[in-house]
Amino acid sequence: MDPDVYARALAGEAIADGEPTAWFERLYSAAADGVAVVPWDKGVPHTLLAGWAQRGGVRGDGRRALVVGAGLGRDAEFLSGLGFAVTAFDISASAIRSARARHAGTRVDYRQADLFDPPGEWHAAFDLVVESMTVQSLPDPPRASAIPLVGRFVAPGGTLLVIATGRDPETDFAGPPWPLTRAEIDAFAVDDLVVDRVEDIREPGATLFGWRAELHRPRG
Ligand SMILES: C[S@@+](CC[C@H](N)C(=O)[O-])C[C@H]1O[C@@H](n2cnc3c(N)ncnc32)[C@H](O)[C@@H]1O
Structure with missing residues (x-):
């Protein structure tokens, strides 16, 4: 069957059962058993992350980075290669097991955790937080309540990078994914987080496009 x-189909069943995040574990588990393919398993970092890092000449220099909804680790490994001390979490235990197995000898700290109930010590603890395509993988509810949780991981002086598929408000899209509107991108700016730049990356005439948003938390 086509991976998408x-x-x-898995997402539809889980949502109908009132468990909108349960399908991720089912999908990663089936993929680990060789009976499914994870549609976003590209094996290379997201192009909007790699392009952002290249444009800014970004280097980790041992600073702490957190990857939200890290899946099989493509972005986490990329950031580790740039010199960040990376923690990467996902709600799916099978995803975390597969990421550790795939990247044997990795320096990334892969952890199973839920964005809705993260370890307390992660609060305001990371110099860079990357959220790529996680919030858009949730229906609403609970998407609207997930968005403000992401920025809470950002330390004073730190950066939040949000990468997502975008849609104009008048465009409906039967997810998953559920592409984000500009209002949803702006909703990442909780507490004192400041939006520095929002890029709307689209081909002329395209219905869907890419968001790349950079926010920062001022140093106290
Ligand atoms: C579309 S995938 C993207 C994965 C990864 N960011 C990538 O680009 O390869 C969304 C990911 O978010 C994870 N996820 C969904 N809800 C989550 C939650 N509440 N807490 C942590 N991870 C979650 C899923 O398990 C899945 O790996």
Whole structure:
């Protein structure tokens, strides 16, 4: 079966059962057993993350980075390669097991955790937080309540990078994913987080496009 069709079928069942995040574990578990393909398993970092790092000449220099909804670790490994001390979490235990197995000898600290109930010590603890395509993988509810949680991991002086598929408000899209509107991007700016730049990356005439948003938390 087409990977997107299979993932959507799993998502539909889980949402109908009132468990909108349960399908991720089912999908990663099936993939680990070789009976499904994870549609976003590209094996390379997201192009909007790699492009952002290249444009800014970003280097980690041992600073702490957190990858939210890290999946199989493509972005986490990229950031580790730039010199960040990376923690990467996902709600799916199978995703975390597969990421550790795939990147044997990795310096990334892969952890199973839920964005809705993260370890307390992660609060305001990271110099860079990357959220790529996680919030958009949730229906609403609970998407609207997930968005403000992401920025809470950012330390004073730190950066939040949000990468997502975008849609104009008048465009409906039957997810997953549920592409984000500009209002949803702006909703990442909780507490004292400041939006520095929002890029709307689209081909002329395209219905969907890419968001790349950079926010920072002032140093106290
Ligand atoms: C579309 S995938 C993107 C994965 C990864 N960011 C990538 O680009 O390869 C969304 C990911 O978010 C994870 N996820 C969904 N809800 C989550 C939650 N509440 N807490 C942590 N991870 C979650 C899923 O398990 C899945 O790996």
